[in-house]
Amino acid sequence: DAMVIQNPRYQVTQFGKPVTLSCSQTLNHNVMYWYQQKSSQAPKLLFHYYDKDFNNEADTPDNFQSRRPNTSFCFLDIRSPGLGDAAMYLCATSRGDMVPTDTQYFGPGTRLTVL
């Protein structure tokens, strides 16, 4: 009965080698988010989709891109990973129609290691 699924759970890539992380949801939520969380820090929002409407945070590096081909799936592409991109990447969803009381549902995360 998993609701927000992230694959893979652990990803190892080499410096500069593109990598794609995936997220899928069975909740039929309108909004999907990608967060970056470094060790002992709070999650930091990278971007989110409301349906197909893409919203990028001002300080999200250009190295990070996202795709949402349909309601259920969302991808995070890191074009040229640097050592500083090693982190946990969290996907989350929300209904989007209960603002401002919307709550978010998180996946288990993908731990990215950059060698």
Added chain:
Amino acid sequence: SQQGEEDPQALSIQEGENATMNCSYKTSINNLQWYRQNSGRGLVHLILIRSNEREKHSGRLRVTLDTSKKSSSLLITASRAADTASYFCATFSSGSARQLTFGSGTQLTVLP
């Protein structure tokens, strides 16, 4: 800077004791939410308190909100080893309807 700051950064207690975590924020809010994160896992929503509420309960959780002081507290009563986790407060960023900003978090360790 982050919307929410939490203290303490780390808290270690014995099983059965109560744990209190505090969160301060900077701008006006519609509501404040608390999330829990077990080590290496995603976040789980615990409780939401609206700006017109002062206190809310859910099982062993009690949340208070003081909008005049821009602060909130999360109390976990009769703690269990399974409560060991990081706890984050979160608010919607000013001017945004969907972007949650998380506090720095409190790492709670409950010793058996």
